[in-house]
Amino acid sequence: MQIINPATEEVIEEIAEDSAEKISDKYQLAKAAQPLWAAVPVEKRIACIQHFYDLLDEEKDKLARTLTAEVGKPLQQSYNELKGAKARIDFFIKHSAKWLADEWITEEDATREKIVYEPLGVIANISAWNYPYLVGVNVFVPALIGGNAVLYKPSEYATLTGLHIQRLLYKAGVPQDVFQIIIGKGAAGQALLDLPLDGYFFTGSYRTGRYIAEHTASKLVPVQLELGGKDPLYVM
Template sequence: MTSPFEKMKKIEVINPATEKSIAKVPASVDIPSIYEKARNAQKQWAKQDLQYRIDCISRFQKELENKKDALALTLTQETGKPLWQSLNELRGAGLRIQFFIDNVEKYMQNETITQEEGLLEKIYYEPLGVIGNISAWNYPYLVGVNVFIPALLTGNAVLYKPSEYALLTGLKIESMMQDSGVPKEIFVTIIGDKEEGEKLLDLPLDGYYFTGSHKTGKYIYEKVASKMVPCQLELGGKDAVYVSENNENLAKVVEGVCEGVFYNNGQSCCAVERIYVHTSIYKQFIDLFYEYTKSWVAGDPLDNNTMLGPLTRKEQKKVLQAQLDDALFKGAQAIQLNIKDEPSSYYFPPTILANVSHEMTVMREESFGPIIGIQEVEHLEEAISLMKDTDYGLTSAIYTDEYNEAERLMEEMDTGSVYLNCCDRVSPNLPWAGRKNSGLGLTLSYHGIRSFLQTKAYHIRF
């Protein structure tokens, strides 16, 4: 006899480093019922003293620290991220949680705006209600805590859908939340793929928070628009760096830019995907770039010496190969780094492209992988023009010893973040936001706390 469990839809989890199945996870069922329970429980959660909610999240933070080795191993096994980078992600998540714990009381505090004879004007902040968080696989802890931690602290319930490429991590997050005292109806993991995602979009939620591709984000935005509730989209980027001739220590610049390109195998919305270098140092920069990266190990993500593991999604290889073929056909020169043993077909060799132009897709379309084009430019104004020649608007950076030069470029950039002498950086103190095809709304900073609150204006006459 076939058991009911065998008939359930299951999502298979594949280890991209070995191509072996490591789990088959049952998809969530009766999602409308899950929503109703969350809706009924949310008001009581919001009425809890703020310190109670803070204590729950503090315990969750401690769980992350106490279980970091096991959590990092799971993350590496299902995404292919090098183990040391998984540990870094958990440390970073803990720091972001601390920011929210330290600041939530201040920024959800009701405000008195006017207090005079016969008149009192106040702003009250109230939770949205029940929100949906459709999250990403590339940094499930970091992009997750950006949303669900401030949402919970401000009194919301969260239906959290992890990516199907990070399901086991999503389940561990849910388990730790419950162990930390967050009611099981208040934080619920929705397991599934596109089908379950559609069911989440059909619910009358009070807000939608998505991290992922522009294509999917646009679909979600259009699907929920008629509900007229907040819809935040953290989408992709084609993030650019300009390396000026005004750099005394070019080797140090190369080191920072290389890590911005290849960290997490380039699978980051804010990874460096375009580099523009002043003509006077172009050849030197290319030589230093190769010298710095040629000793990197691309291979087993469990090896502490590994810098680059496999791609998380095998399908992305086709995108990267198409960009490479297009660039070579149009005159680019390529250097590919070696992969140690190449244990699975999910690997793509880290690729450096010189002599590129904006006629090539690698300089115009999101790559989301270990490939980079490095273009020669004559002057700052050319760099600014090329950096602005994109449909995306997440981050942009300049490396220079001349602040006036940096200020000129940063003012021109139509991006949510600009960097001077750094790149691929996110701070909980500052808002994380994209422009154009890179998204809508923001997370982090005090604005990222108020993203989960709605205002109510009090007009009081005596």
């Protein structure tokens, strides 16, 4: 698969796509690793994400240049996206421990009831090309904090950015089998739909979202779709 700069049409890099068999192997690794990750105290999982947050800032120049090269947005917009992504990560860092804490409903003499929040398991995060950091952290950050394993498929137009995300998460302390990138185009996405995952989270077109909804309905697992969008544009 060729990574092409849309502004210059230059081939930046060539990367091998994941086969369906390789994606299945990644799922098996994630499935085995997820219970161990869920057993890590939430404070330590949050600390890993805090380290990831810090690394985004430390490497912002490199990350912004890569994003601009493969997606085509102006460099300042790439910096802005990283800034927005960090703000969202900061929100999850500050509030997740409270949200994930056991919630006591009744504490009477004869009855004690509480709500315990447990991870889903292994989830797919199929992300978009236009804001790969911004829409990605909305899913994989709370998923990881919550004790889930993530199979993260960036758009084929933002693959290098996805690889940077994976590298920084590993550097921050997230175990390698807990977060794995899926490299490829539509066939890679289809391979994810064919797996017995515990949740699907997609950002992209209405057409693809509808296809995902139809092909995951029988699984009876959470499916979250953020579809389409219309932004105003002034041409001067």
